[in-house]
Amino acid sequence: MSQHMQITVTIRPFYKKSFEKTYPRLARHLGYQDPDLVDGNPSLYELAKKIDMLLYQYDGTPLRQVLLDHKQQLIQTFHAIEEHIADRRLAEADKLLYTLEDIFDDMEYHLD
Known part of the structure; x- marks a missing residue:
């Protein structure tokens, strides 16, 4: 690494809207307790x-169960992305971001 510079790789959110x-x-479930999190337009990587x-x-919300059901997939995918980076x-790493999106799509499907 250079003495006065460094290379960084960041994952930023990129939503069409x-x-x-x-x-x-x-977003609705997250916003009940933390509207700032939703307003901040978090990346799925950040949420994972x-x-x-x-x-x-x-804890004690319907969202928790959906998160719990997907926890292992989220953790494994997150760490694999970190390793690839x-x-x-x-x-x-980019391919695994698609996997992360699929996990969140499934979570969205299971929420009411």
Whole structure:
């Protein structure tokens, strides 16, 4: 690494409209207790990173069960993405972002 510079790879949200419009059920459930989280247009990667905090924060809600049902998939996919980024295998990381989207699509489907 350079003495005064560094290379960073970031994953940013990119919704055609917004997180709330893309995942309305999930946004509604998250917004009950944390409207700022939804207003911040979080990336799915960021939400996967916070899975344990979300499970704690939404204890006793229908959202918690959906999160719990998908926890292992989210954790495994998140860590695999991290590893690919660290190893500079960005194409593989990008493929896993699609997997992460599929997991969140399934979560959206299971929420009412």
